[in-house]
Amino acid sequence: MNTQRWQQIKEVLYAAVELAPDQRENYLDQVCGGDLPLRREVEALIEANDQAGEFLETPALGAKPAPEDLAGSLVGHYRIVGEIGRGGMAVVYRAVREDDFRQEVAVKVVKRGMDTDELLERFRHERQILALLSHNNIARVLDGGATADGRPYFVMELVHGLPITDYCDRNNLGIHERLLLFLKVCGAVEYAHRNLVVHRDLKPANILIGADGEPKLLDFGVAKLLSPDATGATAGLTGAQVRLLTPEYASPEQVRGERITTATDLYALGAVLYELLTGAKAHRLTSSGAVELERVICLTDPTKPSETGEKRSELRGDLDNIVLKALEKQPERRYWHAEQLAEDIQRYLDGRPVLARPDTIRYRTVKFCRRNKVLTISAVVVLLTLIGGIIATAWQARIAQRERAVAERRFDEVRKLGWTLLFEVDPEIAPLAGATKAREKLLSASIAYLDALARDAKGDPALLRELAEAYEKAAQVRGTPGFANLGREEVAVQNLRKAMALREQLLATDPSSIDFRLELARATRLLAQLIQDPAEARGLAQRALEMVQLAARRPPVDDKIRAELASAHYQVGQQLVATDPGPAIQEFRQALALYKDPSNVSLVHKKIGALLLLQRDAEHALVEYNAAIALDEDVARRDPSDARSRLNLSYGYSDRGSVLVQLQRLPEAIESYRKAEAIRLAQATADPSDSRSRSSLVSVTWRIGMALAQTDRRAATETLERAVRLGEFLNRDFPANSIAHRELLDAYGALANAYRIWGSCVEAQRWWELRRRKLEEWKLVNSEAVSDHAIAACESRSGKSDRN
Amino acid sequence: MAGADVTTLLIDWSQGDRSALDRLMPLVYDELHHLASRYMSHEDPGHTLQSTALVHEAYLKLIDQQRVQWRNRAQFFGVAAQMIRRILVDHARTAKAQKRGGDARKLSLDETAGLPAPRDFDLIALDDALATLAKLDPQQSRVIELRFFGGLTIEETAEALNISPATVKRDWVTAKAWLFRELNLADSAAP
Numbered sequence: 001m002n003t004q005r006w007q008q009i010k011e012v013l014y015a016a017v018e019l020a021p022d023q024r025e026n027y028l029d030q031v032c033g034g035d036l037p038l039r040r041e042v043e044a045l046i047e048a049n050d051q052a053g054e055f056l057e058t059p060a061l062g063a064k065p066a067p068e069d070l071a072g073s074l075v076g077h078y079r080i081v082g083e084i085g086r087g088g089m090a091v092v093y094r095a096v097r098e099d100d101f102r103q104e105v106a107v108k109v110v111k112r113g114m115d116t117d118e119l120l121e122r123f124r125h126e127r128q129i130l131a132l133l134s135h136n137n138i139a140r141v142l143d144g145g146a147t148a149d150g151r152p153y154f155v156m157e158l159v160h161g162l163p164i165t166d167y168c169d170r171n172n173l174g175i176h177e178r179l180l181l182f183l184k185v186c187g188a189v190e191y192a193h194r195n196l197v198v199h200r201d202l203k204p205a206n207i208l209i210g211a212d213g214e215p216k217l218l219d220f221g222v223a224k225l226l227s228p229d230a231t232g233a234t235a236g237l238t239g240a241q242v243r244l245l246t247p248e249y250a251s252p253e254q255v256r257g258e259r260i261t262t263a264t265d266l267y268a269l270g271a272v273l274y275e276l277l278t279g280a281k282a283h284r285l286t287s288s289g290a291v292e293l294e295r296v297i298c299l300t301d302p303t304k305p306s307e308t309g310e311k312r313s314e315l316r317g318d319l320d321n322i323v324l325k326a327l328e329k330q331p332e333r334r335y336w337h338a339e340q341l342a343e344d345i346q347r348y349l350d351g352r353p354v355l356a357r358p359d360t361i362r363y364r365t366v367k368f369c370r371r372n373k374v375l376t377i378s379a380v381v382v383l384l385t386l387i388g389g390i391i392a393t394a395w396q397a398r399i400a401q402r403e404r405a406v407a408e409r410r411f412d413e414v415r416k417l418g419w420t421l422l423f424e425v426d427p428e429i430a431p432l433a434g435a436t437k438a439r440e441k442l443l444s445a446s447i448a449y450l451d452a453l454a455r456d457a458k459g460d461p462a463l464l465r466e467l468a469e470a471y472e473k474a475a476q477v478r479g480t481p482g483f484a485n486l487g488r489e490e491v492a493v494q495n496l497r498k499a500m501a502l503r504e505q506l507l508a509t510d511p512s513s514i515d516f517r518l519e520l521a522r523a524t525r526l527l528a529q530l531i532q533d534p535a536e537a538r539g540l541a542q543r544a545l546e547m548v549q550l551a552a553r554r555p556p557v558d559d560k561i562r563a564e565l566a567s568a569h570y571q572v573g574q575q576l577v578a579t580d581p582g583p584a585i586q587e588f589r590q591a592l593a594l595y596k597d598p599s600n601v602s603l604v605h606k607k608i609g610a611l612l613l614l615q616r617d618a619e620h621a622l623v624e625y626n627a628a629i630a631l632d633e634d635v636a637r638r639d640p641s642d643a644r645s646r647l648n649l650s651y652g653y654s655d656r657g658s659v660l661v662q663l664q665r666l667p668e669a670i671e672s673y674r675k676a677e678a679i680r681l682a683q684a685t686a687d688p689s690d691s692r693s694r695s696s697l698v699s700v701t702w703r704i705g706m707a708l709a710q711t712d713r714r715a716a717t718e719t720l721e722r723a724v725r726l727g728e729f730l731n732r733d734f735p736a737n738s739i740a741h742r743e744l745l746d747a748y749g750a751l752a753n754a755y756r757i758w759g760s761c762v763e764a765q766r767w768w769e770l771r772r773r774k775l776e777e778w779k780l781v782n783s784e785a786v787s788d789h790a791i792a793a794c795e796s797r798s799g800k801s802d803r804n
Numbered sequence: 805m806a807g808a809d810v811t812t813l814l815i816d817w818s819q820g821d822r823s824a825l826d827r828l829m830p831l832v833y834d835e836l837h838h839l840a841s842r843y844m845s846h847e848d849p850g851h852t853l854q855s856t857a858l859v860h861e862a863y864l865k866l867i868d869q870q871r872v873q874w875r876n877r878a879q880f881f882g883v884a885a886q887m888i889r890r891i892l893v894d895h896a897r898t899a900k901a902q903k904r905g906g907d908a909r910k911l912s913l914d915e916t917a918g919l920p921a922p923r924d925f926d927l928i929a930l931d932d933a934l935a936t937l938a939k940l941d942p943q944q945s946r947v948i949e950l951r952f953f954g955g956l957t958i959e960e961t962a963e964a965l966n967i968s969p970a971t972v973k974r975d976w977v978t979a980k981a982w983l984f985r986e987l988n989l990a991d992s993a994a995p
Binding site: 001002003006007010014017044045046049051052055056059060 | 888889892925927939940941944948951952953954955974975977978980981982983984985
């Protein structure tokens with residue numbers, strides 16, 4: 001090799017290792033072309049790079065800025081006593097509280113290399129949530145900050161114990177005992193998930209068993225703080241990030257850098273259970289290279305537990321199926337939540353049939369792993385930067401008017417680009433969980449130049465129409481219910497008003513145009529859907545319906561007219577829901593007869609069901625909901641990665657739960673609610689900036705609490721208090737979102753009501769007072785079924801709990 | 805004592821006097837060797853042995869702070885890294901020779917109490933590989949020397965070599981991969 005050749009190899013190698021593993025092949029194809037020796041050399045060096053790990057990272061004479069320096073020093077309020085252990089990115093110390101030497105804690109100090117400011121900011125945001133995680137089997141995170149020299153640290157409850165695998169082996173535990181222990185682990189994970197905390201790095205080393213035989217889970221929430229992207233979505237892992245994973249317990253979505261949800265922990269639980277039962281790891285890795293990691297974790301099915309360990313016969317069948325279901329490559333095919341996994345294990349222990357069944361139609365995992373190569377968030381950002389440049393140039397050209405032809409052409413390019421963004425790029429990323437922020441950026445960039453175009457567009461019908469459509473689109477992403485939205489309703493209303501004004505202008509240019517009329521009707525209807533004032537909303541909906549009816553009077557009535565007519569009926573029905581349920585149902589039935597799309601049909605079924613429920617006709621409501629859910633399950637099955645259809649399905653489940661409550665079929669009700677909860681938890685953790693899934697999580701949580709209130713006061717209290725907490729966090733993150741306001745009010749109301757039912761009047765009044773203050777703060781009127789009067793009239797059954 | 809001399813030599817060198825470097829190096833070598841030996845023989849149990857600490861301490865002892873600029877400091881660290889490499893490799897060769905029954909003088913460095921965590925590669929092999937790399941790309945070889953033997957950060961290395969931190973990072977990453985393979989460490993590493 002000569003110097004020149006090495007320079008060439010060096011450049012290609014560095015560019016390649018900076019890329020995500022799945023992009024490297026493509027890059028090498030482009031760069032190396034037919035130069036096979038170059039390619040082979042670079043590939044060998046990439047492999048070496050992936051394996052190099054800590055090679056040369058520690059200077060020849062001892063450690064880098066020494067962690068040992070910390071012994072005896074003060075970190076926050078804690079005095080470091082000694083080292084407990086060290087991992088890839090952190091050192092853990094034993095420490096005592098400065099003012100109380102009896103209180104021992106573990107202090108985890110993160111190695112340098114992370115952006116301390118960003119991490120601290122994230123910690124400030126998360127600390128409330130972490131501080132509230134209070135569970136016997138979860139080690140608490142007590143504090144966090146940065147050391148004097150800027151290294152981030154976390155203070156945690158100090159746990160003495162052995163990793164669960166070692167503990168079981170050392171005590172010669174049998175399968176039955178191991179499963180009982182594992183059930184407790186599931187319980188802790190379920191608890192954390194319900195509080196919106198995903199672990200992300202579950203492994204035996206993080207599950208310690210103390211001398212009392214109780215498991216303690218360490219590091220809950222810490223992995224998220226340390227991850228490069230707080231939303232959990234990354235554009236693919238770099239070599240360094242791959243190394244931070246614990247590969248034996250990492251899920252396919254983690255290896256691929258996709259969104260991380262509660263399902264990720266379920267997978268890790270499966271991997272731990274595999275190891276507990278067989279003594280072997282689910283996946284055996286022969287190297288830590290990214291390519292090998294992806295091959296094994298994403299593409300290779302683990303050996304059945306019964307064909308791995310020694311206790312073959314005991315594992316065959318049910319336990320095989322349970323473990324393999326938890327280890328499904330596709331998140332949606334695993335258990336929905338940890339409790340479900342625990343229940344299946346319990347069924348096995350009780351000798352009842354389990355849920356997990358071997359796959360009849362084996363999903364092609366290869367397909368799963370190769371799919372989703374859609375536009376990533378980072379690509380969108382690059383795109384935006386490009387567009388910024390083009391728009392600036394275009395406008396300069398236009399304003400200068402020096403070369404008219406050039407200016408016109410540029411103007412046209414901008415139009416097309418805006419078009420591509422709103423109608424091609426946006427739908428691509430819209431269904432992906434985690435996309436809300438990217439869509440927001442995309443749209444505010446688009447709106448900025450739409451406004452500029454609109455000023456110039458007078459008299460050009462084609463352009464007017466494009467603009468109107470673009471404003472409507474923007475309004476949908478910014479606040480229309482049913483879309484992942486960022487709670488910016490006012491902006492959405494403004495955009496829709498702009499759209500309507502343009503549509504009216506258009507219709508004025510050609511009053512006979514069916515299309516123009518339909519489009520104006522549609523914009524009017526969208527506005528009716530979004531506007532706060534009920535009288536104005538009802539007027540708009542009625543106007544929209546009349547416009548479509550006018551258009552429909554003249555045959556032929558095509559599918560487009562039919563669909564808009566259905567939607568208009570639906571919207572009028574919507575506006576009648578609160579005041580005239582009877583007529584509302586009639587409007588909905590009209591819509592039902594006209595709609596063809598299964599998601600719309602299901603939605604209307606649910607609406608009718610809801611109204612029937614309001615009229616105390618739960619029997620018939622249940623029929624409507626079952627019809628809706630059957631359709632929604634079908635839609636969700638067809639594309640499991642579509643976040644919207646899953647959220648939609650969750651609405652069916654939760655509403656059916658309420659119907660079943662009405663019918664006093666409580667266990668069925670709770671089961672249906674729990675299905676809704678699992679979907680919303682997964683989505684809320686995947687994309688914390690999606691106010692919709694988080695609001696609906698609050699809602700289903702307090703509903704579960706109320707369903708429990710009649711049978712299990714303790715569980716009900718825990719659940720209702722959690723609902724309040726989730727609601728408070730939601731409102732902290734979305735202070736101006738009216739849906740978020742309502743959900744928190746409902747959660748307070750539910751808790752007050754539960755205490756009222758239990759006869760704890762002081763407690764009831766306390767929560768009711770909190771609710772009243774929020775009503776005042778948000779200038780809302782009391783619309784609850786439970787009135788001030790009911791709370792005031794609360795009669796204390798046992799004064800005991802009140803005086804505590 | 806030596807303080808004034810070394811400072812003068814360092815300034816002379818930084819102003820282009822190559823011969824100043826030849827006179828500077830033995831002085832730095834002696835001081836580093838002395839410091840390293842002291843650390844390892846537990847004369848000063850409060851300290852742990854670190855390249856960075858060693859270099860900084862030698863610098864403080866040898867250089868008159870008021871006469872030099874920031875760039876001189878980086879240059880000094882550069883020289884020191886080279887010296888540490890020589891000390892450690894010499895030490896490794898001696899230890900190897902002793903194992904084979906040679907009667908070479910036992911260095912005080914041999915008191916291994918304070919030695920860094922065991923490495924799974926041979927320092928002598930690394931030294932040879934670095935010599936090969938120096939023929940291919942002298943700058944990369946220097947980057948490894950400064951980072952690994954001198955304990956310098958990316959920024960300090962950039963300062964010492966008068967190149968950008970981005971270039972240091974690129975040279976560091978690619979040279980490490982090359983060395984890793986050159987030392988035949990690939991495939992034997994645990995996952």
